[in-house]
Amino acid sequence: MQAYTGKILHVDLTTGRSKIQTFDDAFAKMYIGGTGFGIKTLLDNQKPGIDPFDPENPLIYALGAVCNTMVPCGASKFGVFAKSPASNLLGEAYSTGQWGAELRSAGYDILVIRGKAAKPKYIWIDDESMQLMDASHLWGKTAWETEETIRKDLGDEYVRVSGIGQAGENLSRIACLINDHFRAAGRTGLGAVMGSKNLKAVAVRGTYDTCVADVPKLQEFCKDLYERARGPKTSKYRTLGTAANVLAMNKQGALPTRNFQAAMFEGAEKISGEYLNERYVTKIEGCSACPMRCEHIAVVREGPFTGATARIEYEPTMAFGSNCGVDRMDAIIKSVELCDMYGLDAISAGMIIAFGMECFERGLITTQDTGGLDLRFGNAEAMVEMVRKMAFRQDIGKVLADGVRPASKAIGKGSEAFALEIKGVELTGYDIRGLKTAALGYAVSRRGADHQRHGSYGPDMDGRVDRFKAEKSRGKIVVGDEDNYAIFDSIILCKFSRGIWNGYDEIAKIYTMVTGIPYTGEEMRKTGERINNLARIYNIREGLTRSDDTVPPRVMNDPIPSGVSKGSRVTQEDLDILLDGYYEARGWTPEGVPKSEKLKELDLEGYESILAGKRK
Amino acid sequence: MRLIVQYLGPIQVKLDKKEEEINVDQGLSLFSLLRYLSESYGDWFGNEVLENNEKHLREGVLVTVNGIASGQIGGLEAKLKEGDIVTILPFFAGGG
Amino acid sequence: MVRHKFVTVDPDKCVGCRICEYVCSQEKDKVFNPTKSRIRVVRIYPTVNASMTCRLCEDAPCVVACPRKALEQSKENGVILVNKDKCNGCGWCIEACDFGAIVLDPSKKVVAMCDLCQGNPKCVEWCPEEALELTSRDLLSQKARLGAVKKLVEASKTQS
Numbered sequence: 001m002q003a004y005t006g007k008i009l010h011v012d013l014t015t016g017r018s019k020i021q022t023f024d025d026a027f028a029k030m031y032i033g034g035t036g037f038g039i040k041t042l043l044d045n046q047k048p049g050i051d052p053f054d055p056e057n058p059l060i061y062a063l064g065a066v067c068n069t070m071v072p073c074g075a076s077k078f079g080v081f082a083k084s085p086a087s088n089l090l091g092e093a094y095s096t097g098q099w100g101a102e103l104r105s106a107g108y109d110i111l112v113i114r115g116k117a118a119k120p121k122y123i124w125i126d127d128e129s130m131q132l133m134d135a136s137h138l139w140g141k142t143a144w145e146t147e148e149t150i151r152k153d154l155g156d157e158y159v160r161v162s163g164i165g166q167a168g169e170n171l172s173r174i175a176c177l178i179n180d181h182f183r184a185a186g187r188t189g190l191g192a193v194m195g196s197k198n199l200k201a202v203a204v205r206g207t208y209d210t211c212v213a214d215v216p217k218l219q220e221f222c223k224d225l226y227e228r229a230r231g232p233k234t235s236k237y238r239t240l241g242t243a244a245n246v247l248a249m250n251k252q253g254a255l256p257t258r259n260f261q262a263a264m265f266e267g268a269e270k271i272s273g274e275y276l277n278e279r280y281v282t283k284i285e286g287c288s289a290c291p292m293r294c295e296h297i298a299v300v301r302e303g304p305f306t307g308a309t310a311r312i313e314y315e316p317t318m319a320f321g322s323n324c325g326v327d328r329m330d331a332i333i334k335s336v337e338l339c340d341m342y343g344l345d346a347i348s349a350g351m352i353i354a355f356g357m358e359c360f361e362r363g364l365i366t367t368q369d370t371g372g373l374d375l376r377f378g379n380a381e382a383m384v385e386m387v388r389k390m391a392f393r394q395d396i397g398k399v400l401a402d403g404v405r406p407a408s409k410a411i412g413k414g415s416e417a418f419a420l421e422i423k424g425v426e427l428t429g430y431d432i433r434g435l436k437t438a439a440l441g442y443a444v445s446r447r448g449a450d451h452q453r454h455g456s457y458g459p460d461m462d463g464r465v466d467r468f469k470a471e472k473s474r475g476k477i478v479v480g481d482e483d484n485y486a487i488f489d490s491i492i493l494c495k496f497s498r499g500i501w502n503g504y505d506e507i508a509k510i511y512t513m514v515t516g517i518p519y520t521g522e523e524m525r526k527t528g529e530r531i532n533n534l535a536r537i538y539n540i541r542e543g544l545t546r547s548d549d550t551v552p553p554r555v556m557n558d559p560i561p562s563g564v565s566k567g568s569r570v571t572q573e574d575l576d577i578l579l580d581g582y583y584e585a586r587g588w589t590p591e592g593v594p595k596s597e598k599l600k601e602l603d604l605e606g607y608e609s610i611l612a613g614k615r616k
Numbered sequence: 617m618r619l620i621v622q623y624l625g626p627i628q629v630k631l632d633k634k635e636e637e638i639n640v641d642q643g644l645s646l647f648s649l650l651r652y653l654s655e656s657y658g659d660w661f662g663n664e665v666l667e668n669n670e671k672h673l674r675e676g677v678l679v680t681v682n683g684i685a686s687g688q689i690g691g692l693e694a695k696l697k698e699g700d701i702v703t704i705l706p707f708f709a710g711g712g
Numbered sequence: 713m714v715r716h717k718f719v720t721v722d723p724d725k726c727v728g729c730r731i732c733e734y735v736c737s738q739e740k741d742k743v744f745n746p747t748k749s750r751i752r753v754v755r756i757y758p759t760v761n762a763s764m765t766c767r768l769c770e771d772a773p774c775v776v777a778c779p780r781k782a783l784e785q786s787k788e789n790g791v792i793l794v795n796k797d798k799c800n801g802c803g804w805c806i807e808a809c810d811f812g813a814i815v816l817d818p819s820k821k822v823v824a825m826c827d828l829c830q831g832n833p834k835c836v837e838w839c840p841e842e843a844l845e846l847t848s849r850d851l852l853s854q855k856a857r858l859g860a861v862k863k864l865v866e867a868s869k870t871q872s
Binding site for chain 1: 728731755818838
């Protein structure tokens with residue numbers, strides 16, 4: 001097989017030793033890379049039921065199959081996997097930039113980190129060799145300072161670093177991993193897993209070749225793909241960027257506002273993509289081998305947050321903007337910058353602060369708890385300060401730093417009623433009360449509340465289906481979307497580029513051109529299905545049941561108060577209809593456990609023993 | 617009949633206009649409205665909204681009538697009525 | 713020499729996507745390996761991106777520095793030619809180059825630099841932002857002159 005290095009590096013931080021394991025075509029063909037490799041490796045290497053901060057929780061990096069090649073929008077993508085401290089179920093997060101390509105150049109496709117170092121260390125991988133380097137002078141530094149210092153220490157400006165800031169050191173369950181300055185493997189708290197191992201970063205440098213199977217065919221196909229990537233199917237990402245969604249979502253009554261109290265925000269214009277690009281965006285940058293380039297870098301040039309610089313997308317704009325009732329773009333940029341520096345998931349951080357604001361306005365917490373901050377909706381300065389307090393676990397930040405689920409338990413007084421989370425992971429930028437297909441996607445998403453494992457708000461928003469109605473048939477739609485995205489997350493291809501690919505057949509074609517491994521479109525679809533079932537097996541093993549596939553109390557009980565989606569909510573009846581349809585479409589029991597025929601069909605019979613006892 | 621047409625995203629930026637009231641024939645279809653706007657503003661408008669100028673919205677463009685997505689009211693064949701608010705929005709998934 | 717064409721970058725357009733690195737190593741060495749590419753991207757956070765390659769200097773310092781006279785500058789197109797038998801990978805040329813445009817291939821142990829791909833540079837062909845240009849010092853100075861005068865004319869229009 002070509003392109004793959006075929007090598008897995010296992011590092012044991014307790015003993016300081018490492019070993020190399022190899023994998024073959026058969027493994028590559030079954031799981032492809034990225035999410036397939038990550039979930040499989042986690043399932044097979046983690047003792048069932050352990051605590052996410054147990055040293056034996058493996059922190060796994062897995063590259064996409066087409067890493068370090070010129071395949072558009074795929075050269076540097078990687079996934080990170082572990083048992084999540086937020087959900088106590090599958091933790092997975094994806095990032096891009098330059099780090100992924102570098103790991104492959106260094107000779108590895110998968111990195112498995114176990115154990116716990118006695119003192120802070122960072123892993124340094126230099127063309128296959130691995131060393132554990134002293135990181136005591138890095139502990140307490142931001143993610144940016146860490147990257148800079150490591151490059152200086154090693155005397156090499158091309159070293160790529162994926163690491164944590166202070167939030168990960170403080171084991172915040174929403175801590176993330178930052179690489180290449182602006183990129184994050186953001187969700188499910190994997191930064192805390194790294195921190196729990198006394199590990200500060202993974203630094204990589206590589207000079208090995210990546211060869212592909214069919215150079216002329218690949219070049220020809222890439223020529224065409226690059227054209228498509230510069231065409232109308234990607235124009236939105238290249239012009240206004242995803243922040244253009246703010247006004248569109250607002251118009252559709254689907255923009256989370258003030259902790260999901262409403263779905264329309266009166267300040268939407270001031271946090272819109274149009275406003276952002278007009279006043280703040282200085283440059284649009286790109287990741288490795290990306291002909292699209294979509295990273296809108298925004299800089300604040302006046303006011304109290306002058307100098308704040310961050311890459312701005314729709315999600316953090318919603319999380320720190322409409323959802324916190326804040327209509328100040330400069331405060332949003334500052335908050336995202338702090339999240340990048342301290343290593344916090346920007347989506348979760350914004351969502352949690354919104355929760356804190358509602359607690360404050362209801363008098364459940366006071367200025368005593370907030371260290372004097374007037375934590376009301378709309379108070380931009382308080383919001384920015386609260387990001388710091390969460391990173392350093394100060395005042396109520398101590399409790400908020402772990403997510404809305406533990407925070408609402410700690411604060412109590414009925415605050416669970418407005419904790420917007422599923423499986424312990426905060427919701428993202430779609431008010432699913434008025435998007436019933438998306439609601440299903442969120443309810444069943446394998447890593448907790450998430451739009452990125454399915455993208456099923458698409459059929460709701462574009463009117464293919466009646467978004468205000470729950471129907472059994474949505475199950476099939478979500479299954480199709482999930483399987484498609486599982487392939488995107490394995491090859492790994494940027495989802496912003498999905499418009500340029502004409503179905504599984506083309507993806508199979510490019511996979512074979514790169515790796516030499518024969519693959520049909522139908523086989524791709526089946527692999528996507530296999531990966532989603534594998535994730536389900538893992539989650540069930542770690543304790544998941546049907547009751548975890550749900551929506552937050554507010555989504556169920558509080559209808560959207562006004563606008564085009566007025567009156568919408570997802571009732572228990574809705575949820576049952578949606579789940580029944582989904583489980584049936586998946587070939588799972590009514591409790592959501594894959595049936596043995598399904599396992600056989602997907603060559604996963606080896607895991608039958610895990611599920612046998614769970615089927616009623 | 618009077619209609620209100622609202623613009624978001626790149627079209628709003630290019631037209632430098634968020635909203636306008638226009639007067640068109642009674643019972644005009646959504647598709648005909650888009651073609652009429654394309655004739656007024658230029659080919660680029662049609663290319664932005666329609667797939668190859670066919671009766672099919674370009675991917676990533678939503679058109680709503682009184683807040684409801686076109687797909688739910690009969691697609692581009694849907695007939696408009698007096699006072700309808702037609703909104704053309706860019707919509708694309710993902711984002712952070 | 714002023715007319716000799718080389719590949720130069722417009723830093724306002726470059727987004728640091730590194731496609732030039734991938735196509736260069738693919739074209740010259742048949743592999744994907746940015747460390748073998750004769751054009752390299754430099755990114756300085758937050759927003760500076762520029763790729764650098766051989767600028768075909770007049771009186772190229774690399775040629776002067778080589779202790780074994782393994783480098784020669786072509787009179788025809790100004791490209792630096794490497795005599796693989798004489799080059800021993802000592803790296804003096806790399807130190808002499810002001811632009812970091814010379815790479816030392818670890819497997820071949822001889823240096824390499826941009827040779828313009830027989831007059832049709834692949835990096836220029838593939839750059840999605842059209843940030844790379846095959847141009848000469850003569851043409852660059854023309855462009856700058858024209859641009860400056862145009863700006864003055866525009867400015868005087870708004871004043872009156």
